[in-house]
Amino acid sequence: MIELPSELESYRSQLEDSEKDFIKITTEKVEKSSPTESKIGGYPFLPKGFAYPKDKDGTPLEFLAQINFLDVPQNDIYPKNGIIQFFISFDDLYGADLDYETLQEGYRVIYHENIEKEVETNFDFLDSLRENGLSPLSHKNILKMSFQKASEYVSATDYQFENYFGKSIYDFFEKFEEEDEMVEFYYENIDKSGHKLGGYANFTQDDPRAFSETLNKDYELLFQLDSNEDVEDICWGDVGIGNFFIKREDLINRKFSKVIFTWDCG
Known part of the structure; x- marks a missing residue:
């Protein structure tokens, strides 16, 4: 049970009602x-x-990244096998469509169900593009990614915060005399950003x-890749967050052609 400041204790039930499972992703350099x-x-x-x-x-x-579902702990949401891949453009928007269209013209999400195939090994063209x-x-x-089952409470910037607390985070914390301290506590002790499959999305701005x-x-969160400049050398613009979203029905049916990619930074 999470320890809350006395000012937030009366909202414990709303917080605990928001608890949701997700797959936490950690990495190591190889x-x-x-x-x-x-x-x-x-x-x-x-x-x-x-x-x-x-x-x-x-x-x-x-x-950008790929996930082999054989590496992911057993669950009832994601495929049990196959590889999902995420590709983005080399331009200044990383291929994101600011109208949030599903055309995937500047990015691509690809699912390979069968991975028992002869593979391509020459990626000289990619090395050349990466130079500039x-x-x-x-x-x-x-x-290299590792995966672990975990749970989290609603993030401060996910639109669902208002579903549980009745107001957006901006309006909710205005009621507290120590508003800045309460906001800081939520971000530092309850908000779980980082890399993940599912769960609540995080944003540096608005959802x-x-x-x-x-x-x-x-649309719900499919995959989140966070900035971690100091350890992993990942940085979306000015220390932002990249997110891929999918409709639950499409995820169940293993249809990834309408996944939407967004990223933002401070």
């Missing part, structure tokens, strides 16, 4: 990785003959699901 490993950076699993994803102008995309293109990753690093008709409240 020199090499196999094609099918769960990782951030490096080179992707790519079956021979499978076209490398490109943007609408024909430029290959940056390989913009990316949240440092290409000297390959980060776009609260006001976008396209990226609406039917």
